[in-house]
Amino acid sequence: MNVIAGFFMIIGSLMTMIGGIGVVRFGDLMSRVHAAAKAPTLGLLLIAIGASIEIGSVEAIVTLVLVVVLQLLTSPIATHVLARASYGQVDITLDGEDDLADYYAVLEDTERERGEGD
Amino acid sequence: MTKFLRLPSLIIWLTALWCALWVDLSLGNVIGGLLVAIVIVSVAHPTGVTGLERTYFRPVSALVFVVYFLGQLVKANLVVAWEIVTPGLKINRAIIAVPMHSSSAGVVTVVANAVTLTPGTVTVDVVEEQPDAAGDGVDESGSDRVHRILFIHVLHFIDVDSVRRDVLQLERRAIQAFGSRDELPPVDGELAELGVVRFRVAKSVRSGRSGKKSTIVKSSVKKGTAS
Amino acid sequence: MIFVCVVLLSVAAASFLFRVLRGPSIPDRVVALDGVLSVVVSGIIVGAASADSGITLSTVLVVSLVGFVGTVALGRFVERRGG
Numbered sequence: 001m002n003v004i005a006g007f008f009m010i011i012g013s014l015m016t017m018i019g020g021i022g023v024v025r026f027g028d029l030m031s032r033v034h035a036a037a038k039a040p041t042l043g044l045l046l047i048a049i050g051a052s053i054e055i056g057s058v059e060a061i062v063t064l065v066l067v068v069v070l071q072l073l074t075s076p077i078a079t080h081v082l083a084r085a086s087y088g089q090v091d092i093t094l095d096g097e098d099d100l101a102d103y104y105a106v107l108e109d110t111e112r113e114r115g116e117g118d
Numbered sequence: 119m120t121k122f123l124r125l126p127s128l129i130i131w132l133t134a135l136w137c138a139l140w141v142d143l144s145l146g147n148v149i150g151g152l153l154v155a156i157v158i159v160s161v162a163h164p165t166g167v168t169g170l171e172r173t174y175f176r177p178v179s180a181l182v183f184v185v186y187f188l189g190q191l192v193k194a195n196l197v198v199a200w201e202i203v204t205p206g207l208k209i210n211r212a213i214i215a216v217p218m219h220s221s222s223a224g225v226v227t228v229v230a231n232a233v234t235l236t237p238g239t240v241t242v243d244v245v246e247e248q249p250d251a252a253g254d255g256v257d258e259s260g261s262d263r264v265h266r267i268l269f270i271h272v273l274h275f276i277d278v279d280s281v282r283r284d285v286l287q288l289e290r291r292a293i294q295a296f297g298s299r300d301e302l303p304p305v306d307g308e309l310a311e312l313g314v315v316r317f318r319v320a321k322s323v324r325s326g327r328s329g330k331k332s333t334i335v336k337s338s339v340k341k342g343t344a345s
Numbered sequence: 346m347i348f349v350c351v352v353l354l355s356v357a358a359a360s361f362l363f364r365v366l367r368g369p370s371i372p373d374r375v376v377a378l379d380g381v382l383s384v385v386v387s388g389i390i391v392g393a394a395s396a397d398s399g400i401t402l403s404t405v406l407v408v409s410l411v412g413f414v415g416t417v418a419l420g421r422f423v424e425r426r427g428g
Contacts, residue, residue: 006346013353020360022202029372030271034240036376040383042195047387051394059141060399066138067405076234078416083242085424086372098213
């Protein structure tokens with residue numbers, strides 16, 4: 001097997017495994033989202049590079065390029081939908097500021113004022 | 119001229135995608151793809167779902183964006199991997215609001231996606247600014263430009279400025295590649311305030327359309343930021 | 346070489362499955378399932394590389410599309426029903 005291709009594939013699998021370990025290790029939901037959204041995507045990219053070097057046919061390369069572009073476009077969207085949906089419902093511990101809570105508080109206040117003004 | 123080219127280029131792009139999916143460049147396949155693309159576009163375009171207004175495509179800038187983004191992606195994952203593997207978890211989490219300067223939905227989507235895949239940041243919410251902020255029934259925006267705010271969850275939070283700097287650099291390259299050029303001066307202005315001055319400035323700035331011309335054009339040093 | 350890749354990917358899949366079983370709330374499980382999806386896609390690509398044929402790669406497109414739609418659907422479910 002091609003050495004360079006094997007190198008890419010092993011590094012890619014390593015990145016995916018590190019993503020898996022991160023999902024186990026992190027303590028709260030949003031940190032797990034960080035680990036699960038980024039590491040497997042990069043792992044997939046590296047494995048695809050390795051496989052395209054190894055197989056080398058036009059069919060494989062075109063399909064792999066499509067797969068990588070698709071995954072790069074859709075994985076953040078799925079992550080974002082999940083993060084937004086679980087924001088108000090799961091306990092997300094933060095060590096710093098929380099602008100989104102402020103924004104929602106302001107939104108609630110304006111709506112309440114508008115409702116009282118009728 | 120660009121307006122006329124949008125629909126045909128969408129059809130060409132869909133045909134190319136069809137040919138790539140079948141990995142087959144024979145004439146029959148191309149014609150079949152063309153037919154499918156025309157059917158799809160004619161069904162979808164009147165409903166307005168294709169969202170073609172205010173989107174551009176500059177190939178060289180798009181390539182620059184992709185290369186920059188891939189570099190950030192690799193860097194992000196190395197940072198996260200290092201964080202996972204070393205025993206002590208030193209994380210400082212926060213959610214920061216970053217207002218976007220572009221009014222095109224496509225650019226904001228691209229930036230939100232890129233932010234999710236870059237060092238230590240995940241987009242949590244994208245909200246549109248309410249045009250009726252004062253609550254007295256008067257529409258203050260006066261135009262059809264909607265401005266959006268990104269809310270970003272950060273893993274290693276140092277200060278608000280560094281987060282804004284990273285996101286705005288992404289946004290600047292995204293506007294350069296996919297958006298209309300006259301939205302660049304506000305982004306450049308805010309970047310200059312945050313300490314990043316670019317070597318090559320936007321053409322609209324150089325031609326004197328914005329008032330910040332002298333301060334940005336005269337400086338020729340790009341102060342790098344370590345993020 | 347392929348053996349090492351398969352072992353690493355299996356460890357990754359096992360850790361994601363651990364989080365699916367253990368995660369205290371539904372979004373944790375959905376996130377872990379998204380990771381399992383990426384591992385499955387990577388596994389199919391590794392299999393195609395080991396068999397040296399590009400024909401099986403069409404399944405990867407379908408898997409990632411269906412997985413994406415599934416994750417978004419679960420996200421909407423969480424939004425409506427609560428974590």
